Amino acid sequence: MLNLELKKEQEINNMVTVLKQLDLTGIRLLTRDANTLLALKLEVAKENELYQEDGREGWKRRNRVSLWFG
Secondary structure, eight states: OHHHHHHHHHHHHHHHHHHHTSOHHHHHHHHHHHHHHHHHHHHHHHHHHHHHHHHHHHHHHHOOOOOSOO
């Protein structure tokens, strides 16, 4: 687990390096994309929770959205 956290920290540092080289428009675009990814992650977590509560058939009837993040 520590190795994964270390790799994550390295990737964050790489992103900061890239961000420092962008103009404001590029930073805003990346921020928008990051917010979209976070929203999708939260949506999938909620869908998975509903799936577990309702079972497969109940979930499929109420939701027509495919799972993008497993």
